[in-house]
Amino acid sequence: MKNSPLRSTLQITKALADSQRIRILMLLEPGELCVCQIVEVLGLAPSTVSKHLSILAAADLVLMRKQGRWAYYRLPKLTRKEIGRPALDWVRSALQEDEQIHLDRKKLKTVMACDPEELCKRQRPSSEYENKGVSKR
Amino acid sequence: MKNSPLRSTLQITKALADSQRIRILMLLEPGELCVCQIVEVLGLAPSTVSKHLSILAAADLVLMRKQGRWAYYRLPKLTRKEIGRPALDWVRSALQEDEQIHLDRKKLKTVMACDPEELCKRQRPSSEYENKGVSKR
């Protein structure tokens, strides 16, 4: 009984039980993003964001598309196991008016205005920008 | 911004991100139960169950009614912050066919057939029954 409904449900609720992952889901609302863009908005290490994304993907809450060295994540239009969809809908509506989420969306706009190549360059360890402060938590 | 939507949402998702608490919510589906009845089904220490219930209550996912020394918990018909309700509905429908949940319901029937006074007597540290095996997990 490895994949009982309880297990899948818990996988989803656990995936949703972290503020960074909720922020990621809301960021993906308008459309797909690559990892470096999410990194830029959240202000977390790429490895950390990658882990969050893998947890969301394991719960079928996001889908991934690889293109060359770049990985693009997006919300699923329809999940195979449909149970995740209502959860996403609920989260979205619950956070309609959240301040942090709005700040993230705003930040995303400036990030989207920038070439991802440029973002990644800035995020390299050698860069002098070195992760200029982003609202943590 | 102590009570932002994100915060309330996270409080709910965190409350839902534990199998014992999910089991408790499903146990409460038919109607209110007192703590000792839940203890009997889950097979956990009363203090542990109490903690779980307080987490659920803080997230507005259960309501409490005190009657003498006894505390009765139930699902809310309508939550003040309505945001919790769809989450509960989602969990219920997702777990419609879960084996563990069905086992719990079955066990609950035998527990309900017993006087709560008797349950508590059995659960006392002095009792020789000493938590006769109940499906853990």
Place this chain on the structure above:
DNA sequence: TTTTCATTTCGTTCTGTGGCGAAATATAGC
């Protein structure tokens, strides 16, 4: 083939949370 580099995996640290038993709380009954 070699280098570059976006992303992931791994190893470590630190915080958060579930579990228990013991003590505290609060209520019923004497």
Place this chain on the structure above:
DNA sequence: GCTATATTTCGCCACAGAACGAAATGAAAA
């Protein structure tokens, strides 16, 4: 008042999980 007792709070331990940097992966560019 005192005792009994259902539940909660507290203190502790063990484990899960979030964060980082370093190393690994794998695809593009040179």
